[in-house]
Amino acid sequence: MHLSDIQIQVRDMARDFATQTIRPMAEALDHEERFPRDLYTEMGALGLFGIGVPEDMGGPGFDTVTYALVMEELSRGYASVADQCGLIELISTLLVRHGTEAQRAAYLSDIMQAKTLVAYCITEPEAGTDVSGIRTEAVRDGDGWVLNGGKIWIHNAPVADIAFVLARTDRDAGNRGMSIFIVDLHADGIERGPKEHKMGQRASQVGALNFNDVRLPADALLGTEGRGFHMMMSVLDKGRVGIAALAVGIGQAGLEAALDYAQQRKQFKQQIAEFQGVQWLLADMAKDIEAARLLVHSAASKIDRGENATKACSIAKCFSGDMAVARSADAVQVFGGSGYIRGFEVERLYRDAKITQIYEGTNQIQRMIIARELIKHGAAA
Ligand SMILES: Cc1cc2nc3c(=O)[nH]c(=O)nc-3n(C[C@H](O)[C@H](O)[C@H](O)COP(=O)(O)OP(=O)(O)OC[C@H]3O[C@@H](n4cnc5c(N)ncnc54)[C@H](O)[C@@H]3O)c2cc1C
Incomplete structure (x- = not known):
């Protein structure tokens, strides 16, 4: 695909930063399960977050292709760090599309600079793939709201300052009875669960958030009451492209490591790269x-051209996630026993890849969406 000069420039900047700064610290971050707050401050200052935020709202205003290029490069450095970029992009997109001027002024700049850490809260113990099962509820109270409920496996939950929370505002209206609220996580009634210990992407902090009679002002509501499910869905295409690009970055890092190792490691008095099997x-x-x-x-590109990109985004996410798992396993294979040992990059990449088949809609759900789009619009590309 032809890239513009500016897309190449931004990609190369992200590539240099990932190579020089992120990749060298990845093993330690993984081993220690450490959240690299200072790194995110540095990346925010470099303009690596909130890539699609328009210039008149204080962002660089780059297109979705540029966002995908950045995600791949950051993930090539360390997927767990790219994940933070993806989360910030999702929240920024929500604010840009649905926030009031006052909400954008209050949050956007600090989110893009990672001064304010954010969480996106949908999943609950009884509502994973089936979002319509959420029980977290916001009830009107005077001018504002009172929020009760609990979310699990929320990225940044142990460290975030604010959360975008999907809650039910009308029990009888199904998916049209949900709204999104911007919740101050330092307020009374917030309870954070312990950090979960994950298989991979271990620099990202994931945990539970409980809301116990949390009072929210009227301006905590994002967009229109009852449109929360729709708003959440409206950013999913971009979210899926981001995770797909992250998966490509994991695959690329694995290939680079495997190619390098295959040209160094000798068996039967020759480089293993000379064997056809390798x-x-x-x-x-x-x-x-x-x-x-x-x-x-x-x-x-479809998103950037304003076309229906749903099928294309699900295909990209599904294929790339499956690819990252299968091909990072191949990278382990090229390393032989070393690939199974902690401290070798490919061992971590294999663990980091698995979640790309699960979050942002599991790959079963992506296949369901692809089939639904085929039946609705036909098989033409
Ligand atoms: C590391 C990590 C980070 C996460 N970050 C966040 C976050 O920041 N915010 C957030 O809200 N959530 C987050 N999640 C939650 C994540 O989005 C969910 O785990 C995911 O949506 C799947 O839900 P579930 O785990 O409840 O699985 P389930 O929905 O219980 O699914 C179990 C299995 O059944 C399959 N399945 C379910 N329904 C169907 C169907 N109709 N057809 C075919 N197969 C089906 C699934 O594909 C899966 O294989 C995170 C999860 C993890 C592990």
Whole structure:
């Protein structure tokens, strides 16, 4: 795909930062399960967050293809760090599209600079894939609201300052009875659960948030009451492109590590890269990574052209997630026993890849969406 000069410039800036700063610290962050707050402050100052925020709202105003390029490069450095970029992009997009001028003025700049850490709260113990099952509820109280309920597996929950919370505001209205609230996580009635210990992407902090009679002012409501489910869905295409690009970055890092190792490691008095069995592993990795990258760029371009991108985004997310899991396993294979040992990058990449098949809609759900779109619009590309 042809990239513009500015897209190449931004990609190369993200690539340099990921190579020089992020990748060298990835193993330690993973091992220690450490949240790199200072790194995020630095990335915010460099303009690596809130990539799609328009210039008149204080952002760089880059398109979705540029966002995907940045996500891939950051993830090539460390997927857990790219995840923070994806979360900030999702929240910024919500604020740009649905926030009032006052809400944007209050939050956008500090979110983009990672001075204010954010969380996006949908999942509950009884409501994972089926979001319509959420029980968290906001009830009107004078001018404002009172929020009660609980969310689980929320990215940034242990450290976030504010949360965008999907809550029921009308028990009888189904998906039209949900709204999104901007909640101050330092307010009374907020209870944070302990940090979860994850298989991969271990620099990201994930945990539970409980809301016990949390009083919210009237201006905590984002957009229109009852439109929360719709607003959440409206940013999913972009979210899926972001995770797909993150998965490509994991695949690319695995290929680079495997190619390097295959040219160093000798068995039977020759480089293992000279064995056809190893060459085919490398070739399969390269072809699937390139295919995934093209799917990501194609889906992102559709969003940028204002076309219906739902099928393209689900295809990109599903293919790239499956690719990252399969091909990072190949990278482990090229390393032999070393690939199974902590401290070798490919061992971490294999663990980091798995979640890309689960969050932002599982890959079963992506297949369901692809089939639904096919039945609705036909098989034409
Ligand atoms: C590390 C991590 C970070 C996360 N971050 C966040 C976050 O920041 N905010 C947030 O709100 N949530 C977050 N989540 C939650 C995540 O979005 C959910 O885990 C995901 O949506 C799946 O829900 P579930 O785990 O309840 O699985 P379930 O919905 O219980 O699904 C279990 C299995 O059943 C399958 N399944 C379910 N329904 C169908 C169907 N109709 N057809 C076919 N198969 C089906 C699924 O694909 C899956 O394989 C995070 C999760 C993790 C692990």
